Amino acid sequence: MVDIDSIESYNYDLPPHRIAEYPLADRAASKLLVYKNNEIIDSSFKNIGDYLPDNALLVFNNTRVVQARFLFQTATGATIEIFSLEPVEGEGGPAESMSAVGKVRWKCFVGNAKRWKQDVLVRTVQLGSGATLSLYAKQLEQRDDYYIIELSWNSDTITLSEIFSLLGDLPLPPYMKRKTEESDKVRYQTVYAKHEGSVAAPTAGLHFTEKILDQLSARGIQQEEVTLHVGAGTFKPVKTASIVDHQMHAEYISVSRSFLARLIEQPERIVIPVGTTSMRTLESIYWLGCKLFHNPSVFGAGIPELTQWDAYRIAPVSVKDSIQALLAYTDSNKKEQFSAKTSLLIKPGYTFAMCKAIITNFHQPKSTLLCLVSSFVGIENMNRIYVFALENDYRFLSYGDSSLLFKTEPLSNRAINIS
Incomplete structure (x- = not known):
């Protein structure tokens, strides 16, 4: 049976x-x-x-x-992958979080976490206006199978949704074993x-x-x-x-x-x-x-x-x-x-x-x-x-x-x- x-x-x-x-x-x-x-x-x-x-x-x-996967470089050249899963409890659901500006706290998977030695990781992108947008990642807490990460950025007008679009990659399932391509976004x-x-x-x-x-x-x-x-x-x-x-x-x-x-x-x-x-x-x-x-x-x-x-x-x-x-x-x-x-x-x-x-x-x-x-x-x-x-x-x-x-x-x- x-x-x-x-x-x-x-x-x-x-x-x-x-x-x-x-x-x-x-x-x-x-x-x-x-x-x-x-x-x-x-x-x-x-x-x-x-x-x-x-x-x-x-x-x-x-x-x-959402394009929820971010790649950061450490000061020593190591690549850290942060995969944003969902907002932490008490900060609203994903829909509410998408409109947040300035700072959020999310549950994340972290790839190559052992190489993350510095306090804050930073990644930048040049906007069409000529301004530089900087995204910062700070590790707040490690839990059983994920991390609590604070993501912050130097703008009080750009939303988290726009951060994902500007700096994130679409997270294909891990069993595909390939990088995301432009066609995947559609x-x-x-x-x-x-x-x-x-x-x-x-x-x-x-x-x-x-x-x-x-x-x-x-x-x-x-x-x-x-x-x-x-x-x-x-x-x-x-x-x-x-x-x-x-x-x-x-x-x-x-x-x-x-x-x-x-x-x-x-x-x-x-x-x-x-x-x-x-x-x-x-x-x-x-x-x-x-x-x-x-x-x-x-x-x-x-x-x-x-x-x-x-x-x-x-x-x-x-x-x-x-x-x-x-x-x-x-x-x-x-x-x-x-x-x-x-x-x-x-x-x-x-x-x-x-x-x-x-x-x-x-x-x-x-x-x-x-x-x-x-x-x-x-x-x-x-x-x-x-x-x-x-x-x-x-x-x-x-x-x-x-x-x-x-x-x-x-x-x-x-x-x-x-x-």
């Missing part, structure tokens, strides 16, 4: 040559694997509309990747990217083109957007033998009041998230609504938060009751957006409330994303799907091919043991 808690249950052999180093010239030329009713279909992404139900509601993550963004704040792209959406979106709209397939700013967690490998012992990072999510209202007004719609980030956003808002339903004052004055195991402990309510609780909370705070933080870990034993299918890429072995897919279709079916993809020349990971997976009811389910 498969041990659903063992990380080895989400392992497979991924040959390096199957990892897509570059995107295809045409976004929609990607292969598409469709899994429905226990059958696997080999198709092309340009045909995705053929496999979507007429009453589908596609949900896209409209986050935008191809590593979705065509609908809007809100800056992610350090990795919601890659399931990279296959969509404006033409495909228009074709789907013409068919009556509705489209909505949510925001999840991909943070440090996407780069955190599972190092524990049991998935239960893995600690998720919190990520910022935001959904509009109008979207929440649509979920109630059109309950017949089949909700299909584009990507695991959209799925985690949708499932998180359901459980946050359940928390509010049971205790309308549960969030107090702070930002609402769903912890890693809340969904396995909270008593479920109907989707309608959950969303109505969110609407009441949003209206009482006079907001047009519901914003929160989520650390939700989806693993077998999880009960899906919102999503009936998912559009997603092919994920790394022993990852929380592969665990999520296994929860949705079942571990045995996940293995079948990945074997088929490997045997039929599918390209894997961020710049790889796509799949459309319809939910499979698990043959068996057991409660997870959370100590």
